[in-house]
């Protein structure tokens with residue numbers, strides 16, 4: 001069943017927001033690379049790639065429903081950061097924005113009784129809980145480290161060891 005034109009528009013807004021999230025992470029990865037923290041940069045870059053996977057999941061859904069996915073205009077990413085803490089705080093703020101947007105999408109779909117989008121939106125609600133939790137934990141640890149060089153290097157090594165393939169990327 002086709003999405004209503006209102007839901008089609010809302011899904012397209014979400015597609016754009018996921019691409020925007022990718023740009024934010026990509027810019028933050030560049031900043032961390034500039035701080036000589038290649039492990040954190042790799043983690044953020046991987047996250048940027050995952051956001052493209054998210055955008056594609058929404059594109060596929062809109063297309064499968066017989067609607068027209070459209071990528072909207074994007075702003076330059078606000079990803080400048082003077083510190084590791086600022087970088088991950090920016091990432092967390094953006095994840096919270098994405099979570100709220102998905103909740104709004106869910107409410108809109110429920111309001112129309114659009115059952116077909118439920119499985120996808122449930123997947124995203126769960127994914128956002130995990131994404132926020134992961135980034136929030138990193139922010140907490142960076143706060144604890146508080147600019148201690150060896151602490152930052154340990155975290156850099158740990159985040160750099162993240163596996164480069166994820167189930168949703170396959």
Ligand code: FEO
Pocket residue numbers: 018021050051054095098131
């Ligand atoms: Fe696709 Fe990290 O939200």
